[in-house]
Amino acid sequence: MVKEISVEFSGYGGNIIRGRIFRPDYFGNYPGVVFCHGYRTDSREFMNFPAKLAERGYKVLTFDYSGNGKSDGIPTLFTRGSHMADTYGAISELKNDGCERIGIIGHSLGAHAALVALRDNKSIDCAVLVSPPRKSGDGLPWYLRPAFAIVGQVFDKFSLVGDRNIYITMKADYRNNYEDPNAVLEAKRVDYAPRKLNVGYLGYAISIDNEQVGKSVTKPVLVIASDKDRSIPIKSSVAVYNALSSRSKELCILTNSGHSPFADYDKDVLLDRIDKFAGKYLRNNI
Numbered sequence: 001m002v003k004e005i006s007v008e009f010s011g012y013g014g015n016i017i018r019g020r021i022f023r024p025d026y027f028g029n030y031p032g033v034v035f036c037h038g039y040r041t042d043s044r045e046f047m048n049f050p051a052k053l054a055e056r057g058y059k060v061l062t063f064d065y066s067g068n069g070k071s072d073g074i075p076t077l078f079t080r081g082s083h084m085a086d087t088y089g090a091i092s093e094l095k096n097d098g099c100e101r102i103g104i105i106g107h108s109l110g111a112h113a114a115l116v117a118l119r120d121n122k123s124i125d126c127a128v129l130v131s132p133p134r135k136s137g138d139g140l141p142w143y144l145r146p147a148f149a150i151v152g153q154v155f156d157k158f159s160l161v162g163d164r165n166i167y168i169t170m171k172a173d174y175r176n177n178y179e180d181p182n183a184v185l186e187a188k189r190v191d192y193a194p195r196k197l198n199v200g201y202l203g204y205a206i207s208i209d210n211e212q213v214g215k216s217v218t219k220p221v222l223v224i225a226s227d228k229d230r231s232i233p234i235k236s237s238v239a240v241y242n243a244l245s246s247r248s249k250e251l252c253i254l255t256n257s258g259h260s261p262f263a264d265y266d267k268d269v270l271l272d273r274i275d276k277f278a279g280k281y282l283r284n285n286i
Contacts, residue, residue, distance in 0.1 A: 001025035002054045007061070009093045012082035015072040017089055019043060019063025021097065022054035030059040031282035032099030034090045036110030037062075038131075038260075039078065039201070040170075042069030044192040045107070047183075049262040049271065056275050057283060059099055063090050068194070074165060077198040078109070080207065087113045091123050101125050101282045105274065107260065108133065108232065112208050115240075119217045126220040126248075126281040128274055129210075131229055131259055134236040136205035167196040176230050179256060183263040214243035222250045222277040224261070224270065231259040250277060 003025045011017035020043070023030060035050055037043050043062040050060040066073030066082045073082065087104075094102050103126045106114025111132035118127040172193035174184045187193075214221075221244055225237035234253070241251045252273050257264035 002051045004051070007063075007093060009063075009089050011071065011089045012066045012073065012079075012085035015066045015082075015086075017063050017066065017072075017086055018070040019061055019090065019093075020050075021094075022051045022060040022062075024054060024057060028057070030057055030099070031278070032059045032061065032094035032097070032102040033278060033282075034087070034094060034102065034104045034114075035060065035062040036087060036090075036104065036106040036113045037065065037068070038108030038110050040076070040194060040197060041192050044069065044190050045187075045260055045262070047186065047190070047263040049267065052271055053274065056271075058278065059094065059097065061090055061094050067198070069192075075167075075196065075198060076194050076201065077165065078201045079204050083109075083113050083204070084116060087117050088121060091117065091121060095123055103127065103278050103282050105130065107131060107262070109136075109208075111240075112210055112213070115210055115213050115217060115221075118219050118221065119213060124219070126222075126278065128222045128224065128277065129237075129240065130224040130261065130270075131226060131232045132210050132223065132237050132240045133208070133232045134211045134239040136208045166199050168199055169195055170197060171195065176258070177260040178258045178264045179228055180263070180265045183260075186263060210240045211243040214240055215245055217244055218246050220248035220277075220281045221246050222252065222274070224252050224254065224273070226254040226257045226259065226261055226264075226266070228255075228257060229259045248281075 005021045042064040054060045064071040067075045104114040105128040107130040111129040114127045174187035223241040225234045254266040257266040
């Protein structure tokens with residue numbers, strides 16, 4: 001049995017960040033795990049995966065980044081400041097809840113926050129990077145990447161905030177995230193993808209370089225890539241793995257899932273692999 005508790009904590013600029021903690025419904029001193037969601041989504045993208053992991057003896061925190069899901073902030077605007085401030089707020093929330101050892105799991109854009117936190121935050125003992133991009137834009141056709149970089153530089157320079165925010169509208173096609181039709185149906189029911197996207201995010205996006213960050217990471221890392229990922233090429237995630245300086249790094253290639261494997265065909269394989277990895281560096285050291 002798992003107990004679910006709603007939590008609130010302070011994030012970037014005093015934003016109220018809202019999330020949930022899942023914990024086993026029996027007494028124990030459990031290691032903590034923070035889940036970091038990706039772009040154009042919120043913590044609901046993980047479906048029931050956090051609860052399943054909690055059943056195995058972890059205290060799991062999921063949360064919505066500033067401007068996403070139920071959290072306060074400018075809608076769908078990610079900046080380096082907001083991304084990392086919210087992530088560190090989540091880590092502090094688990095520390096204040098009694099977790100002595102903490103791991104972090106990041107998906108897609110969230111993998112960047114997880115990797116930076118692993119490098120810079122002493123409270124994080126290990127990380128799992130799911131579908132991490134080498135750089136933002138790796139999933140675009142080669143002929144669109146220069147335009148992506150130019151637009152990103154423009155918005156980075158002018159830093160659109162407040163009433164100067166500019167949004168574009170995009171439809172949600174969950175078929176790009178999953179191979180399992182049942183996962184697509186569940187995602188449509190939950191409907192976690194916002195339709196209006198803040199283009200100011202591009203200024204932050206062009207600065208993301210997980211390959212470079214990985215060179216200075218020495219703590220344990222598990223990289224998960226999916227060979228049917230339509231958003232992040234598998235070679236992009238493998239490049240992140242290869243760049244890691246850690247001697248305790250592992251690579252897992254999922255063969256039956258898309259960009260978001262937490263609810264896809266390989267969800268049970270993913271759960272077992274994360275549990276084995278996290279247990280090695282978190283649970284066995286308590």
